[in-house]
Amino acid sequence: MFIIKVKGKAKIPDYIQLRDDQFVLVAYFRADRPLLKNIEKFGLAGKEKELEELIRDMPFGKLQKLDL
Secondary structure: OEEEEEOOOOOOOOEEEEEOOOOOEEEEEEOOOOOOOOHHHHOOOOOHHHHHHHHHHOOOOOOEEOOO
């Protein structure tokens, strides 16, 4: 799975995209609200804190492999 942080403009907030290994978009949510309702669906259950830290520290526009 891959993650990318997208910079918003003006009134549009920053967003996070989660993409699978074929780069298909599987989740799209606001960076300031990184709470996923179906987080266990992506195999990230129990890793919410690590995901929040990663989102806060990652640069905009850089695709990264999600290894939590």
